[in-house]
Amino acid sequence: MDLYEFLITPAEATRLHGPHDRIVMSSRVRLARNLKNAAFPGWAKKPERIKIMETIRPAVEGLPEMKDAFSEAMDNLGALEKQILVERHLISREHAAKSSGSALVLNREETFCVMINEEDHLRMQALRPGLQLREAWSAIDKFDSALEKKLDYAFNNDLGYLTACPTNLGTGIRVSAMLHLPGLVLAEQINPIIQSVNKLGLAVRGLYGEGTEALGNVFQVSNQMTLGETETTIVERLDKVLLQIIEHEENARQTLLEKKPKVVFNHIGRAYGILANAHSISSKETMNLLSLMRLGVDLGLFPEVNRSLVDELFIVTQPAHLQKQFSDKLSAEERDLLRSDMVRDRLKNVSRPNVKLPKPEN
Amino acid sequence: MQCSVCKEKPATVFLTHIENDKMHKVNLCEDCAKKKGVDNPTTFSLADADLLLGLGAAQEVAQTAGGVDLKCPRCGFSQADFKKTGRLGCPECYQVFAEGLAGLLKTMHKGTRHTGKSPEALRQSRDAAERLKLLNKKLAKAIESEDFELAAKVRDELKALVSPAAAPARK
Numbered sequence: 001m002d003l004y005e006f007l008i009t010p011a012e013a014t015r016l017h018g019p020h021d022r023i024v025m026s027s028r029v030r031l032a033r034n035l036k037n038a039a040f041p042g043w044a045k046k047p048e049r050i051k052i053m054e055t056i057r058p059a060v061e062g063l064p065e066m067k068d069a070f071s072e073a074m075d076n077l078g079a080l081e082k083q084i085l086v087e088r089h090l091i092s093r094e095h096a097a098k099s100s101g102s103a104l105v106l107n108r109e110e111t112f113c114v115m116i117n118e119e120d121h122l123r124m125q126a127l128r129p130g131l132q133l134r135e136a137w138s139a140i141d142k143f144d145s146a147l148e149k150k151l152d153y154a155f156n157n158d159l160g161y162l163t164a165c166p167t168n169l170g171t172g173i174r175v176s177a178m179l180h181l182p183g184l185v186l187a188e189q190i191n192p193i194i195q196s197v198n199k200l201g202l203a204v205r206g207l208y209g210e211g212t213e214a215l216g217n218v219f220q221v222s223n224q225m226t227l228g229e230t231e232t233t234i235v236e237r238l239d240k241v242l243l244q245i246i247e248h249e250e251n252a253r254q255t256l257l258e259k260k261p262k263v264v265f266n267h268i269g270r271a272y273g274i275l276a277n278a279h280s281i282s283s284k285e286t287m288n289l290l291s292l293m294r295l296g297v298d299l300g301l302f303p304e305v306n307r308s309l310v311d312e313l314f315i316v317t318q319p320a321h322l323q324k325q326f327s328d329k330l331s332a333e334e335r336d337l338l339r340s341d342m343v344r345d346r347l348k349n350v351s352r353p354n355v356k357l358p359k360p361e362n
Numbered sequence: 363m364q365c366s367v368c369k370e371k372p373a374t375v376f377l378t379h380i381e382n383d384k385m386h387k388v389n390l391c392e393d394c395a396k397k398k399g400v401d402n403p404t405t406f407s408l409a410d411a412d413l414l415l416g417l418g419a420a421q422e423v424a425q426t427a428g429g430v431d432l433k434c435p436r437c438g439f440s441q442a443d444f445k446k447t448g449r450l451g452c453p454e455c456y457q458v459f460a461e462g463l464a465g466l467l468k469t470m471h472k473g474t475r476h477t478g479k480s481p482e483a484l485r486q487s488r489d490a491a492e493r494l495k496l497l498n499k500k501l502a503k504a505i506e507s508e509d510f511e512l513a514a515k516v517r518d519e520l521k522a523l524v525s526p527a528a529a530p531a532r533k
Contacts, residue, residue: 034453039437043451119449141479148481154453155484160476162453166463167470169456171478201472228473 003081004324006070007088008110014311018130022298022307023246025178025218026089026129029136029235031144032163032172033122034154040164041102041117049101049117056116059150060105060124065112065143074102080328083320089178091115095123112143119164120172122147131242133175137235160227170227175238178207179245182217182295183252186267193248194219200241201225207287216287216314221245257299265355268296276347280333281340286317301353313346365391434458494523 018027034040038052053073061071074082074095082096091104095118102117115123124147126140154162160170168174184190194204205220221242223234256264271292274281294310296302315321317339323330326338365373366389373389432441439451441459450456456463467474480488497520504513 036453039439039452040450042447042449043437043439043443144479145482148483153481155481156453156456156476157480157484157488158475159456160478160480162456164449166450166466169467170471170476173478225471227467227471227476230478 010315014308021130024131030125032120075099176222187252216291367394
């Protein structure tokens with residue numbers, strides 16, 4: 001099956017909406033599971049990994065949620081295809097590095113994505129637009145309950161679900177949301193927020209997860225502890241914290257507009273100026289400036305622009321998406337030229353930010 | 363937060379390295395992270411965090427002085443492998459390395475006992491075992507207090523639980 005034909009187009013993907021999606025770009029709940037009597041993927045030899053994959057893959061494919069799914073062994077996917085999946089946040093960078101003995105099963109709607117033989121035998125995730133942690137948890141809970149009837153999970157009464165890394169032990173759950181927080185960054189309030197979130201035992205990471213920087217003011221917030229609490233407790237705590245972060249972000253935006261409107265207009269105006277006129281632009285600069293444009297849309301400075309235009313550019317200007325559209329033999333410099341052409345073209349009908357009407361859009 | 367190597371620029375890369383039951387945190391700025399080759403987590407081994415700050419040497423000695431390196435009989439994974447990767451070899455390893463893991467789990471998690479979801483089949487058999495224990499206790503108490511009417515009732519309940527077909531199994 002052709003991955004590019006299967007995937008939802010960036011334009012369609014950015015038209016999906018969820019609660020609070022002005023700030024929360026997406027929600028995700030992931031469960032880690034392993035089979036009894038088999039070595040974890042990092043320690044198993046290739047024949048054993050293949051055997052494990054051949055046990056798990058049909059079981060996953062057979063679930064009603066996975067009807068007409070895209071299912072492929074990782075060694076049948078090219079480097080570019082894998083990178084596209086990473087840029088769409090469907091698989092981890094670690095999984096993209098796998099080949100023989102690992103696989104991916106993704107449903108039509110891209111709401112369920114299962115990585116087979118990543119760090120654990122099974123990493124299943126439910127994805128939702130906006131803030132929908134409870135919905136994502138209940139979806140993946142049901143998915144997991146159906147799968148446990150077909151697979152023999154490694155489980156221990158005291159330690160719960162056994163995982164390759166002790167940090168995932170117990171529930172094997174990671175609940176996370178991707179947040180766009182330009183207001184808190186501009187107001188220089190982001191660091192104290194990150195610190196207080198860390199104190200609650202939650203992790204704050206960059207755009208592509210562990211060990212990455214917060215490109216485009218996008219942050220991922222997730223739980224770190226998995227043992228000693230129920231899944232619901234973890235989901236509820238994260239939900240509560242996220243609602244508070246949303247409130248802080250909205251307040252920061254409001255305060256900036258009231259106290260330092262010139263600073264805000266300057267940032268957004270310059271972002272628009274560069275994006276609409278540059279003839280060479282890196283992926284990193286593009287993301288950071290698109291973030292400011294997105295803020296401008298939220299604040300009503302671009303009345304005729306829909307947020308999905310900015311969100312779509314966010315996806316399609318990433319390196320692998322650009323290579324897919326043009327050629328995978330492009331150098332970074334050539335990509336910067338093509339990227340700027342694409343952005344200029346998409347913004348050619350967008351008027352300069354309208355700073356006379358700083359009426360926030362709701 | 364400042365970079366712990368150059369102590370100048372703000373840290374953007376945060377490494378958490380857990381070894382035995384000690385947690386080491388290393389915070390690096392982008393430049394230092396690149397210099398140390400940790401800007402790409404997919405190629406960076408956790409064990410390298412030691413080299414960054416010169417940690418771990420003392421623990422290495424203590425470990426080897428202890429003598430034999432514990433190995434999992436099921437998959438052959440050793441304590442040294444765990445030190446190197448921070449991952450275990452197979453589900454069985456949790457039993458084999460239980461002693462060393464106990465302290466580690468305490469520092470990592472909210473608790474040391476799982477309280478969340480469990481597989482349905484297991485949940486049922488666990489509930490049954492739980493009920494069996496309860497009924498046995500009730501039976502003993504009834505006999506002790508010479509309440510034979512209650513004892514007979516509890517005995518019937520127990521029988522039904524052991525063989526749900528309710529076939530009166532007699533010794």
